[in-house]
Amino acid sequence: MKTVNLKEDFGLEVLRHSTSHIMAQAVKRIFPEAKLGIGPSIKNGFYYDFGIDGALLSENLAQVEKEMRKIIKENLLFEKELVTKEKAIEVFRKRKEPYKVQLLGGIEDEKVTLYRQGEFVDLCRGPHLESTGKVSFFRLLSLAGAYWRGKEGNPMLTRIYGTSFYTEKELEEYLEQIEEAKKRDHRRLGRELELFSISSDLGAGLIIYHPKGAMLREIIESFEKEEHLKRGYQLVRSPHISRSVLWKKSGHLDFYRKNMYLFSSGNEEYVIKPMNCPAHMLVYESKVRSYRDLPLKYFELGTVYRREESGVLHGLFRVRGFTQDDAHIFCMPSQLVEEVRKVVQFAIFMMDAFDLGYQMTLSTRPAEFIGSPEHWEKATQALRDALGAEGLDFQVAQGEGAFYGPKIDIQMEDTLGRLWQGPTIQVDFNLPERFNLRYVAPDGEKKRVVMIHRVVLGTIERFLGVLIEHVGGAFPPWLSPVQVKILTVTEKENSFAESLHGQMVNEGLRSEMDLRNKLLGFKVREAELEKIPCMLIIGQLEAKKGLVTVRKRNGENLKNIEPQRFIQMVKEAVREKRTEI
RNA sequence: GCCGACGUAGCUCAAUGGCAGAGCAGCUGAUUCGUAAUCAGCAGGUUGUAGGUUCAAAUCCUAUCGUCGGCUCCA
Known part of the structure; x- marks a missing residue:
């Protein structure tokens, strides 16, 4: 099992690396002045860096994709060539590729490999697919700046990220997966579940906790x-504040100054810790x-x-x-x-x-x-x-x-x-x-x-x-800011709901009520979207008998439960830190 | 800080130089109802902010603040 997986991963790496070369070729066709950086395969795809002085914009991505499809159709062979380092330097000097020449300068080996496809040549260890025609399901995803060789002082290159798969299904699934991940993004859930917010008036990078987040x-x-x-x-x-002499003594004032908030009060300099x-x-x-x-x-x-x-x-x-x-x-x-x-x-x-x-x-x-x-x-x-x-x-x-x-x-x-x-x-x-x-x-x-x-x-x-x-915002009961929400079927049950709520709050449970004159289905939907671990459904049946119906957030129902028994259930789930009640 | 993209109602998004709009949320009323959206009506805006171009700017330009994807840095 394991070896098969390894092979597949290796295969994907080759595919993606080959796709990155095709992308680089396409970029060079559209922008002949672009200087090649590096273009490896990475965890979920690949990238390639270009020195192009900001001429490459995100609106060009579609154009690059189109040119890539053309190159794939041309079905150019990936041809490997073993040459001396000197020869390689000469090749890239002639092609006006300063970054490649620089890379070669750092290589110790006497011989290096070049890969050619059509008019395109790259310094590359390989391996690659046989030909550009073997690539078909890819997508260019984003554009970003990246310092040459990851050093802040170096020129900023333009990086294109993309991904590539052997089947259309896998590509679609990957794109779908990214969409799904966005739904779990804490920034989105933070707003939807009213946990926290960030306000530009308050300041960037400063968090305000709303009642549920604070809880x-x-x-x-x-x-x-x-x-x-x-x-x-x-x-x-x-x-929170202290005299700056303390930070002089600790050394932070010298080594960490650019990250510190300083202010003066009278003749004294202070630090916000x-x-x-x-x-x-x-x-x-x-x-x-x-x-x-x-x-x-x-x-x-x-x-x-x-x-x-x-x-x-x-x-x-x-x-x-x-x-x-x-x-x-x-x-x-x-x-x-x-x-x-x-x-x-x-x-x-x-x-x-x-x-x-x-x-x-x-x-x-x-x-x-x-x-x-x-x-x-x-x-x-x-x-x-x-x-x-x-x-x-x-x-x-x-x-x-x-x-x-x-x-x-x-x-x-x-x-x-x-x-x-x-x-x-x-x-x-x-x-x-x-x-x-x-x-x-x-x-x-x-x-x-x-x-x-x-x-x-x-x-x-x-x-x-x-x-x-x-x-995904569905906290286990021990962490959930609201553990129980009481939903009444009609307003006739409100007083029973209020007494239940009082009982639970007294026992230390975090309870909320929805007594609004709305349809039960509507209230259930809202409580589900709030991802509250469980609801108590209170209608005439329950009010008459003094019992509750428990609806867990997975839709499961427990009927005819004594309120005290329910409270014990919640407490147990909390004590044992279970994911559900 | 750097590269790129973006900023329109609480949220998601329309309006491509010519009257700022929709759905959801909100409010009001009707409905008293059993497990993921009842119906109707109303209200909601200095288009992030400041300046500029233009007869006319959400739209074009400049600056600024913020957000997003990266790079660098880091908990």
Whole structure:
């Protein structure tokens, strides 16, 4: 089974890569001055980059598609040619392809392969299909800017994204899938379910929570607080603003300034906190600490503000004001492995509690770093050991660690398959140094404390976004802002409905009533669209007997239920965190 | 920040230089009804904002704010 799948994927890669060459050929026919960048196949399709100085616009995509169909009809052979690097450089110099020449400069091998189809030549490892005629079901999807070789200082090329399949059915299904994903988009559901909104008057990247979204947050936050207390964390709190001297001391003013909101008051410069760590350092620093006190774990749902570049803002996933479930763990070097391991377990516990999938990355020492290489080696090994002890699969991102220490990142997927970083566990050699954080060891000597900086959901905002998309807005009862909606058949049952509502609210259930003079079918439809876990249908039958009919959001009915029994059912579903009542 | 696209009623979308419109939502009335839309009527707008071109601008131009898809950066 597995090998067949691999083959198919490989086949798709070849198809898509070949389609990207056809696209490049079409673009060159229409815009002979376009310079070729690179054109690989990617997860769900392919792209090709062109240096064309903005002459290629989205209105040209249809034209490019048309030319591609012509090339496919011409059924040109993909011809492979093995040449020396010098020969290849000469070919592309003649064809005025500076990016290809640059690429060749970076290749170590003596021989490279060229692929030709008709008048088009590309530097390419291959493999390709036999001929352009083998491609038929493709679609150009979007246009985007992309820096040459992904470096900000380089020229901006124009990138065309597209996809390609062997059958029309698969292409249609893929396009359909994208449409379906849009319905689960948290930005759309956030509005439809009245969870949150963003207002340009308030400011880009700043979230306002509406009653249902605020309730959802409250549920998640109180769950988190409890779980932290169970694990020996202590709650701390710090103000939103602080004097800039604190940030001078922490180093943020130098390294992080462009992301910080600063303001002055009198002669004093102030900072709106972009992080919680410096304040937590001050808590540690406030008295002499003994090795007997360690590990110390300070937890704060800390709301921070960062001046993010306008182009990166994205719904709840990338914002300027957000709340981290932030904690700082101070320990002795000998406790590091154990503490990291506990945090890894905690993060996984949280992911599991919300039924979310994830992937892990270990990021190691970057080119520029502070602290000694031995410390780095030990800390990186501690992270590796913690992951190993839990039997977790992880990728290693060489040199991707922060300048102040190695880290473990946990990424979560959104509905379109994009990855977003959630939980992160970072060892920090920098701040304990800058704040001179020490503890008194058994021998009476003062020693440098080791610090772990960690979040287990990441930020409440991003996490909520992922959660909304994961459940498609249909929250499990324990999280659902409204758990029950009482629907009356006619206004005659309103008083019974009101007494039921009072009873449930008293028992701590989140209940709403729909007493409007509307048809039952209409009320059911609305409650279904609100994705409320269950409805109570109250007509004459129920009112007379003092019982309720439960309609779950999947359409299933439970008849003649005692109100108290129903309340217990909901409580049980909440306690067990079941997805449905 | 950069590249491209977009911004019309609460929402989804029409109106291609010549009278700003529809459906849903909202409001009012009728209907008292059993599991995804009862019927009728009414109201809703400085076309994101500011400037410009024109006899005339939602439409063309400039700036600005915001949104979307990417790039870079990041939780």
